[in-house]
Amino acid sequence: MDRSTLRGALAALRRTVAGPDYRRVRLPLGWLRSRPRATAALRTLGLLALLGLTLITAQFLLDSRRLPVATAWVIAILAVAPLPLLLTRPLLAWRIMFVGQLFGTFNRRPTDDWPWSPTQILVIVVVLTTVAARVDRAVLAWVGLFSLLPVWIFVPPRNQVGITLLFVALLLVGDLVRHNLLARRALAEQAELSELEQARRGVLEERTRIAREMHDVVAHHMSMIAVQAETAPYRLSAVPEPARAEFVAIADSARAALTDMRRLLGVLRSESEDPQTAPQPGLAELPALVAAAQRAGMTVTLSTDIPAEPSAPVGLAAYRIVQEGLANAARHAAGAAVRVTVRELAGGLAVRVVNSGEGSPAGPDARGGGQGLTGMRERASALGGTCVAGPTSDGGYAVEALLPGDREGGTP
Structure with missing residues (x-):
C-alpha cells in the first residue's frame, strides 16, 4: 500500500470516528411550509412514534434481559436516538447506533440468535442503509468494519456469516443508491450546462445577425455620406467657403459616426463580456x-x-445628452440659436441644452420615431439623476438634466 492510499485511509478513519459530518438533505416538502398545521401534526406524530419505539424497547429489555430500569431506558434511548438524525447528521446517527450496538448486548442470553432487541435491529438496518447512501466509499468501508465488529464478537457463530452478509448487502445497496443519485445529479448539471451553452450561442448568433444588418444598412449609408460630402466641393463650381466648411463638418461627423458604429459592431460580435477599454x-x-x-x-x-x-x-452621460440635444435642435429647429450650459450645483452636475424658437419646424420625415429623449432619460436614471425636456416660453425647446456630482476623488 503506497503512502497516498494510507493517508487517505487514515483521513477517512478520522472522519468516521470524530470528523465533520455530511451536509443535511432537504426533502422536497416545500408544500408543508404553507401548511403550518400539517407540519405541526407530522412533528407530533414523529415524536409519538419515537416515544413509542423507546417504550417498546425498554419494556423488551426489562422483560427479557432483566435489566435495571435506568439501564433499560439508557439502552432504549440509544437504540432510537439515531432515527431523527439520519437526514441532518448521518455520521453522528451511525456513531450513536454503534454505541447502542455495544451496550445493547448487556445481559443477553446465550441462546439468542440476535443479541439486540427487535427495535434495535430495525434501527441498525435503517441506519446502515441510509448512511451508506450518504457517505464516501472510504468512510463507508470504516463504517462497515466497525459495524461488523459487534457481530463477530456477540453474535453466535452459527449466525455470524448470515448477519455479516446481510450487513454487507445493506451497505452495497446504500452505496448503489448514492452513486445512482450522483450520476443523475451530474447528468442534470450537464444538461443544464448544455442548455446554457445553446442559449449563449443563440444570443451570440442573434447579436452577430444584428451587427451584420447594421453594417449592411447604416454603415454603408454613413460611408456614402462621408464620401459624397468630401467630393461635393470638387464636383460643384464656386462653392463658398462657409458651404465648404459645412461639407467638411458633414464628412467629419459621418466618419465619427462610423467609428462609433464599428465599436458597437465589435461589441455585438464579441463573445467576451469584458469591459470595453x-x-x-x-x-x-x-x-x-x-x-x-x-x-x-x-x-x-x-x-x-x-x-x-x-x-x-x-462625463460620458453629460456628453451624450449634449450630443443628442444638438442633434434634436438640428433636426427639429434648423437655424435656431442653441445654448449649451454645463455647471456645478450642490446636488451634482446640471446640463442644459436650449434652442430658441426662431428655427424652421421639422418636416414630416424628421418628426417622431426617435429614441433620443428616452435614451437621455435612461442615461440620467442609470446614474441616479433626472432628465426632463419640454418647450420654453419663447417657443423654443429645452433639455435639462441633473446628474450626480461624484468625482474621481470624492463628492462635491
Missing part, C-alpha cells in the same frame, strides 16, 4: 463637439463652469 468622450470633448456643430452651420454657444472633471460615467 476604448476611451469614451467626456466634458473635455464638449468644445470639439460644439465646434463640429458650428462647422455644420449651427449657431451654438457653450458655457461651462466645472472646477473639476467628474467621474467617467457622469
Whole structure:
C-alpha cells in the first residue's frame, strides 16, 4: 500500500470516528411550509412514534434481559436516538447506533440468535442503509468494519456469516443508491450546462445577425455620406467657403459616426463580456463637439463652469445628452440659436441644452420615431439623476438634466 492510499485511509478513519459530518438533505416538502398545521401534526406524530419505539424497547429489555430500569431506558434511548438524525447528521446517527450496538448486548442470553432487541435491529438496518447512501466509499468501508465488529464478537457463530452478509448487502445497496443519485445529479448539471451553452450561442448568433444588418444598412449609408460630402466641393463650381466648411463638418461627423458604429459592431460580435477599454468622450470633448456643430452651420454657444472633471460615467452621460440635444435642435429647429450650459450645483452636475424658437419646424420625415429623449432619460436614471425636456416660453425647446456630482476623488 503506497503512502497516498494510507493517508487517505487514515483521513477517512478520522472522519468516521470524530470528523465533520455530511451536509443535511432537504426533502422536497416545500408544500408543508404553507401548511403550518400539517407540519405541526407530522412533528407530533414523529415524536409519538419515537416515544413509542423507546417504550417498546425498554419494556423488551426489562422483560427479557432483566435489566435495571435506568439501564433499560439508557439502552432504549440509544437504540432510537439515531432515527431523527439520519437526514441532518448521518455520521453522528451511525456513531450513536454503534454505541447502542455495544451496550445493547448487556445481559443477553446465550441462546439468542440476535443479541439486540427487535427495535434495535430495525434501527441498525435503517441506519446502515441510509448512511451508506450518504457517505464516501472510504468512510463507508470504516463504517462497515466497525459495524461488523459487534457481530463477530456477540453474535453466535452459527449466525455470524448470515448477519455479516446481510450487513454487507445493506451497505452495497446504500452505496448503489448514492452513486445512482450522483450520476443523475451530474447528468442534470450537464444538461443544464448544455442548455446554457445553446442559449449563449443563440444570443451570440442573434447579436452577430444584428451587427451584420447594421453594417449592411447604416454603415454603408454613413460611408456614402462621408464620401459624397468630401467630393461635393470638387464636383460643384464656386462653392463658398462657409458651404465648404459645412461639407467638411458633414464628412467629419459621418466618419465619427462610423467609428462609433464599428465599436458597437465589435461589441455585438464579441463573445467576451469584458469591459470595453476604448476611451469614451467626456466634458473635455464638449468644445470639439460644439465646434463640429458650428462647422455644420449651427449657431451654438457653450458655457461651462466645472472646477473639476467628474467621474467617467457622469462625463460620458453629460456628453451624450449634449450630443443628442444638438442633434434634436438640428433636426427639429434648423437655424435656431442653441445654448449649451454645463455647471456645478450642490446636488451634482446640471446640463442644459436650449434652442430658441426662431428655427424652421421639422418636416414630416424628421418628426417622431426617435429614441433620443428616452435614451437621455435612461442615461440620467442609470446614474441616479433626472432628465426632463419640454418647450420654453419663447417657443423654443429645452433639455435639462441633473446628474450626480461624484468625482474621481470624492463628492462635491
